Amino acid sequence: MELDNIEKLLEKYFEATTTVAEEEILRTYFLSDDVASHLEQYSQMFRYFSNAKEERYTKPVALKTRTTIYKWASVAAVVVFMLGFYFTSTVHTSPEDLEEVYTAQEIAAAQEAFALLAMNFNKGTEQLYHLEEFEKSTNKFLIKE
Numbered sequence: 001m002e003l004d005n006i007e008k009l010l011e012k013y014f015e016a017t018t019t020v021a022e023e024e025i026l027r028t029y030f031l032s033d034d035v036a037s038h039l040e041q042y043s044q045m046f047r048y049f050s051n052a053k054e055e056r057y058t059k060p061v062a063l064k065t066r067t068t069i070y071k072w073a074s075v076a077a078v079v080v081f082m083l084g085f086y087f088t089s090t091v092h093t094s095p096e097d098l099e100e101v102y103t104a105q106e107i108a109a110a111q112e113a114f115a116l117l118a119m120n121f122n123k124g125t126e127q128l129y130h131l132e133e134f135e136k137s138t139n140k141f142l143i144k145e
Contacts, residue, residue, distance in 0.1 A: 003036055006025075006026065006029050006036075007039075009022050009025060009026050010026065010039070010042065026046065027046055030043040031046060031047065
């Protein structure tokens with residue numbers, strides 16, 4: 001009966017459905033001297049697991065620290081990068097400069113395009129309002145408040 005129970009537990013163990021208590025039963029069975037001959041191959045595995053559980057790494061781990069020159073070099077690189085970014089950033093053009101660059105006809109065409117874009121955005125927001133109202137009315141029927 002015990003051998004049948006061990007075989008069932010072994011099947012559960014390989015399916016990864018055993019509990020900790022069942023694994024402990026398997027561990028004690030396979031670490032004992034009276035293991036069935038057809039299950040002896042698994043006793044080596046459980047012996048390895050119990051030995052590996054007890055192993056500890058005892059050598060000291062040497063952690064290499066960066067020298068201070070690398071730390072200061074990275075700080076200096078960040079400072080140089082930020083200063084370069086600050087001084088090379090593009091200056092925003094003022095409206096007077098735009099009038100010098102573009103003709104009045106080009107500016108009027110851009111304003112007309114922006115007005116058309118705004119009108120289309122307003123149509124889209126109208127559709128969203130209808131969708132919101134539809135959602136409210138369907139929720140009234142679906143969710144009884």
